[in-house]
Amino acid sequence: MNGEELKRSKIVLLSAGDNVAVALVPIQKGDILENSGKNIEARDDIDFGHKIALRDIKKDDNVIKYGEIIGVAKENIMAGSHVHVHNVKSLRADKHE
Amino acid sequence: MSELNAYLNPDGKAAPRNHNLILSLNSFCNTAAESIHRSVTPTVLITHPHGRNEIGINKERLLKSLIGNALNPNVFSVLVVGYENKSTSAFVNELRAKTKKPVESVLVLDNGTLGATREGAEIASRMSQINSEYSREKFSISDFIIGLKCGGSDATSGIVSNPAVGKTVDRIMNMKGTAIFSETTEIIGAEHILAKRAANNKVALDILEAAKRNEEMAMSLGVDLIGTNPVPDNIRGGISTIEEKSIAAIMKSGSGKINGVLDYAAMPPDRGLYFMDSPSAATEVVTAITAGGASIILFTTGSGNPVGSPIAPVIKITGNPYAAKKMREHIDVDISEVITEGKSLQVGSDKVYRILEKTISGRLTKSEILHHNEFAPIPVGL
Incomplete structure (x- = not known):
């Protein structure tokens, strides 16, 4: 990532291989976003700083940001969806509910 | 310089x-x-x-x-x-x-x-x-203990303010300086990254142990960290899990070697970068690291956080263009141009370093100006 990319894009990929990107502006459902030369359509409204799925993420698959595991999918998440507390859970201090 | x-x-x-x-x-x-x-x-x-x-x-x-x-x-x-x-x-x-x-x-x-x-x-x-009879003399950056803290984190903390401060810390470590970072709960999910930076095996084990102790404390209390850490304003800012918050939080410590794990309120035994085992809330951490001898604090924030200290100037740094406006009375260094104008993290880091130098030399922080003198010697907690 460099500064010019940040300025140009509406979303930023923080590490190659991440399955989520971060919104740099508020995104509206239906917006077409560019990531690494490919287009992706936003399936939800996504606030500034929030995450968008870059590809389909299956239930129990790892969610990867900064090249690190930040949690797992609680349900199947389709590419272009908002990724947040409603569909991701932490793997740490897990009460095993 | x-x-x-x-x-x-x-x-x-x-x-x-x-x-x-x-x-x-x-x-x-x-x-x-x-x-x-x-x-x-x-x-x-x-x-x-x-x-x-x-x-x-x-x-x-x-x-x-x-x-x-x-x-x-x-x-x-x-x-x-x-x-x-x-x-x-x-x-x-x-x-x-x-x-x-x-x-x-x-x-x-x-x-x-x-x-x-x-x-x-x-x-x-x-x-x-x-x-009042003391006057200022010349010093170098390595003569001070720099405290590091993040609070009111959001997605911009991991993209802009923490990595920019991390570069500043690397620069200070290259000049044989000393810094303390803390927040044990906020290394959960990122402790493997810190352990790799440990100066030796004992330090690596101490880091892993500290994280494990805090995770077990959370579980023994039967609490779910979500809502406590990340807190509601972290979640509003796009942070979904403690892992995501931690990986971003540790970026403020840069990429250098970690010399040791300090007990709560303990002073670093030598120069270099140290991790202090402490509860994670802003006032509690600032109180603990000023007890450890930090005489100036670099404090990154996403949504803005007004906390200050009676003892040390607390320099607030944000990469969030909205917080830089809405919480401007609390922000000392606005580096949101990394997002809005595509400036490099190095530009942001240089700006942090300049304000650090000025503040050491007497420039007042917003926290000092607004009487933010919070102090919390918390006994034990997350």
Whole structure:
């Protein structure tokens, strides 16, 4: 990532291989976003700083940001969806509910 | 690089500030301490709701925190406001054994709050005049202990402010400086990254152990970290899990070697980068790392956070363009141009370093200007 990319894009990929990107502006459902030369359509409204799925993420698959595991999918998440507390859970201090 | 101008304190340490400290030893001495503080300028004030019937680790941590903050390089004189003679003398004697600073005390028992205020104000007045005769001298960045903290984190913390401060910390470490970062709960999910940066195996194990202890504490309380950490404003800002918050939080410590894990409120034994095992809330961490000798704090924030310290200037840095506007009265360094104008993180880091130099040399932080003097010597917690 460099500064010019940040300025140009509406979303930023923080590490190659991440399955989520971060919104740099508020995104509206239906917006077409560019990531690494490919287009992706936003399936939800996504606030500034929030995450968008870059590809389909299956239930129990790892969610990867900064090249690190930040949690797992609680349900199947389709590419272009908002990724947040409603569909991701932490793997740490897990009460095993 | 511009010059750093700071004070040489009575213990021979470099200090960005030369405070005359009024320190209350327990909750019902706070009123006298506050009255002395209001009567005499310039003074700084430590009050807290603890100090009586404390036992075990609570007592130990409270004392470490109060002694450590009184020993902070920025403190040039101490007036202790205690209740009765035995515990107050014990505190004063412990402090005097560790410092050449003037340490005096007044008692509320048998004098009353008004009597202690009158006597204390006279002592504090003398100390203010003595402190005013110090002038600033030249120092280098490696003469200071820099405290690192993030609070009110959001998605921009991991993209802009923490990595930019991390670069600043790398630069300071290259100049043989010293820094402390903390927040044990906020290394959960990122402890493997820190362990790889440990100076040796013992440090790596200490880091992993600290994270494990905190995770087990959370689980033994039967709590879910979500809602507590990340807090609701973290979640509003796009952070979904503790792992996501932690991976971003540790970026503020840069990429360098971690020399050791410090106990709560402990001072670094040497130069270099240290991790302090401590609860994670902003005021609690700032209180703990100033007890460890940090005389200036680099504090990154996403949504904005007003916290300050009676002891050390707290420099607020944000990469969030919205917070930079909405919370501007609390922000010292706005580096949101990394997002809005595509500036590099290096540009942001250089800006942080310039303000750090200026603040060490006397520039006031927003937290100092707005009387944000929070102090929380928390016993034990997450």
